[in-house]
Amino acid sequence: MKAERILGALYGQTLGDAMGMPSELWPRSRVKAHFGWIDRFLPGPAENNAACYFGRAEFTDDTSMALSLADAIIECDGQIDPDAIGRHILLWAEEFDAFNKNVLGPTSKIALNAIRAGKPVSELENNGVTNGAAMRASPLGCLLPATRLEHFVEQVALASSPTHKSDLAIAGAVVIAWAISRAIDGESWQNIVDALPGIARYAQESKTTTFSASLAARLELALKTVREANGIDSASEQIYQLVGAGTSTIESVPAAIAMVELSGTDPNRCAILCANLGGDTDTIGAMATAICGALHGVQAIDPALKAELDAVNQLDFNYYCDHLLNYREQREGA
Template identity: 90%
Template sequence: MKHERVLGALYGQALGDAMGMPSELWPRKRVKAHFGWIDRFLPGPAENNAACYFNRAEFTDDTSMALCLADAIIECDGQINADVIGKHILRWAESFDAFNKNVLGPTSKIALNAIRDGKPVSELENNGVTNGAAMRASPLGCLLPATHLAQFVDQVALASSPTHKSDLAIAGAVVVAWAISRAIDGERWQSIVDALPGIARYAQEAKPTTFSPSLAARLELALKTVREADGTESASEQVYQLVGAGTSTIESVPAAIAMVELAGTDPNRCAILCANLGGDTDTIGAMATAICGALHGVQAINPSFKSELDAVNQPNFTRYCDALLRYREQREDV
């Protein structure tokens, strides 16, 4: 069963990412005007300067970087090594020509340039608050048991550090990874979501580096907004207007948790709702749908979506799933 949930998290990440790719970084009104309603994979429009590089059903840098993280974990036989993670992300960025395309966030671009110049990750400042750590956190949720919170936060912080070391960015990655990890253990969404504000608070306060608002408070606002809204359309509109759907962790992670709730944890519905939200649709979709996939397992993902993702991206998620699960079991035995 855990095998199906880990696969569900990885496919969920790719599904939310690829479904949200065409509308990424566009205002909600423009998404509606251009697409009407997105409920299937579409190519990136030529006029979208972030999505224009991607074809129908292709996932973006979010999932590519998640797989870089997984590759680094496999290379280090289940251990998290920040310099190896940085090396894998840099190799992908160079192969994709990401430095010359509008796909890397500002924080990641600065960090990867420093890594390219030979700086060790431990010497980088990386105090940005964008969502580059949270967007690639799904393999960490697959790898790390959520039994010891302090240890969990330390491991997520280490894995985030090649590009993001700020309290907020780490807390956002912890929220996504912890939700996935608990889902893989078979925990129900209700008990996971009730605990998330406390998890966020602990992670953000572990080592303060910014003057960011409280991620815990924003999560509570996001969930309250969705639960009290009058229907799906109104809920999405209010999440976009009140919580925010931008590239900052303080907006996108709470928005993602809100979308899991709004979708009733259904991964297919979640990917579609995120794609139509506006803002950082691919990243919000990747985070939210990874959680939904982990909750219900790979069998909950629409088979036609799954086969299209496989045909276009050829990700070999089964290999990643087997390795991450093996390393997770080793950690559980310690």
């Protein structure tokens, strides 16, 4: 059963990313005017300078970096090694020519340039608050049991450190990874979501490095907004206007948790709602739909959408699933 949920998290990440790619970084009004309603995979429009590099059902840097993280974990036999993670992400960035395309976030670009220049991860500043750590956190949720919170936060911080070391960025990655890990254990969404503000507060206050607003408070606001809204469109509009759907962790992670709630945890519905939200649609979709996939397992992903993702991207998620499950079981037994 855990294998199905790990596969669900990985496919969910990819589904949300690829569905949200065409509309990424566009205002909500422009998404509506251009697409009407996105409910299937579409190619990136030529006039979208972030999505124009991608074809129908292709995923973006979110999933590429998540798989780079998974590759580094496998190379290090289940251990989290920041320099190996940085090397794998850099390898992807160079192969994709990401430095010359509008696909890397500002924080990641600065960090990867320093890694490319030979600087060890331990010496990097990386105090940015963008969502680059949270967007690639799904393999960490698959790998790490959520039993010891202090250790969980330390491990996520280590994995985030090649590009993000700030309290907020780490807390955002912890929220996404912890929700996925508990879902893989078979925990209900209601119990997971009730615990998330406390998890966020603990992670953000573990080592304060910024003057950020509280992620826990923003999560509570996002959930309250969805639960009190009158219908799907009104809820999405309020999430966009009030919580925010930008590239900062303080907006996009609460928005993603809100979208899990709004979609009733259905991964296919979640991917579609995120794609139409506006803002950082691919990243919010990747994070939210990964959680939905972990909650329900890979069998909950629409088989037609899954087949299209497989065909276009030549995915072998069983390879990642087998390794991550094996390492998780080793950690659970330790």
